[in-house]
Amino acid sequence: MEENEKAPVGSIINDNSQSDFFLSRIDRSVADNLNDIRKSFGEDAGIVKDFIVFISKNLKKDLFGYTKFTLKDFCKESGRNRQDLARKHPYFIANPKAAIPEYFGHEFVSVFDYALFNMLQKNIIFAKSYVVNTKNEVIQLKNFPILKDIKLNLNRQSNTIKIYEIRISDEWLDGFISRYYTIETNGYPKIGKGRGGDGRKSLYLILQRTRHQLLSQRETTAQFSVDYLADLAELEVEENRFRKKSLKRILDFFREKGDFPFSYRFVKGDPSKAYQEEYWVELDFSSSVNIISLSEKRGDHLFYNSLIVELRNVFNSKHSKVAIKDETDVFQRWLTNADADTDTKAEILISAYYKAYNQQITRIQAKKYIRDGFLNR
Known part of the structure; x- marks a missing residue:
């Protein structure tokens, strides 16, 4: 040739x-345990989730250059505002005497930097052991380490960060290769803008995971309780009718702004079954079947x-x-x-x-x- x-x-x-x-990949152990990110990282959980989606997309696009990025790159793929991420982290505002972590001469004091530092120091702790079946062995994961290292290329005159360089955990790289769901990521930043974005992103990822699971099994529909989806979306609404209305608004938003091809309908639960929820959502992904770029x-x-x-x-x-x-x-x-x-x-x-x-x-x-x-x- x-x-x-x-x-x-x-x-x-x-x-x-x-x-x-754009079809990216996300580690199954992370996608199946989004609530554990919330529990492990608190107010930084949304940034941690965005970071995992962001780097996973970089891995798929550029395996030979995924480790380097700018804050602008991250904002573009996450839908976040650069100014918000550059502010002092709320922890240091509430605790002005707290020691600011310093790493290779740089103080990790901004919202993004401190969240990144926490990803270096902490793991996602699973509420229960996560079992993964591979062709050769059964793996039990009790936690998910994220980063091994962070390096910074600084502008020496202004001391502002120009380029971040990271090293991801072995578990993350292994998961990208062999333990993953495929997710559409071009719609991800669109649905995250504005109030409640972190919850919408969690719901979006679960719907993407569900699409992957169903199409892998040559199925197209699945049902979830309204309460389950509302909790993922972090909807703080007590009355059923209002919770259902708020969830409907988000699902419609996904279809209109997130370019997410699916349909849905609300169905009533079966009162003859024990502990049956009153309302369920039936998700239908049949419109995704013939879209080539939604399958690897x-x-x-x-x-x-x-x-x-x-x-x-x-x-x-x-x-x-x-x-x-x-x-x-x-x-x-x-x-x-x-x-x-x-x-x-x-x-x-x-x-x-x-x-x-x-x-x-x-x-x-x-x-x-x-x-x-x-x-x-």
Whole structure:
């Protein structure tokens, strides 16, 4: 194949860039335990949830450069206001004598920085052990570590952060490869703007998870109690009729503003059954079935799995004994350094792509993807 030949039509590298949707991945243990994020991180839970969705999307778009981002990048993908995140964290306002954490010479005092620091210090603690069945073993997770490290590229004159660089946990990277739900993330920032955004985002993720589960089982409908969905959305409404009305408003908002193809209807519970809820919501995702960009393409799982496994193998054979001062994960540093073993990475990428899709990409294309990411930003 000639070096200047274009990638085949239908490849994962080209398709999603022209789509109205972007299918990302989220670790199942996180998506199934959103309330545990709330319990583990309190008022920072919304930012923690946004951060997990944000970095997971970066992993899918740019595996070779996902670790670096700006606050502007985060705001674009989360729907948050930059000024709000740059303010002093409420904890330090309420506790003016509290010690401000300092890491590599930077004070983590803003709303975003302190939430990020807490992700480095704390795990998501699951209320009960989360069991994951894989092909080879049964894994029991009691907590979910998020970050290994945070590095900052500062503007020395103004001391303002220009670029964040992070190292994610091994569990997170493993989950992205083998333990995940697919979620549409282009609609995520749209539904989070304004009051109540954190609750709407939690409900959005559960609906996305449900869509993944149903379509994987060749089903299209599922029922949830109004109370369950209202709790996810953090609706503080006591009377049933008002709770139902508030939930209806959010679901309509998802369909109109979040570009989320689904339908729903309210159904009454069966009073003959014990502990039956009065009202249920029947969700119907049949309108998603024929939307190509709402399903991962055949070969995607094999592609990412083969790619990471082989990259790790090569790294371990060449650099496993390398130690770098103040570096917590040498593999992630090597992976996201476009100048390190570029030819080797390109060969691995070409091989993984062919194995997954039975299609050839050129060395020039592979190197471009390594340097610029799989998709146009």
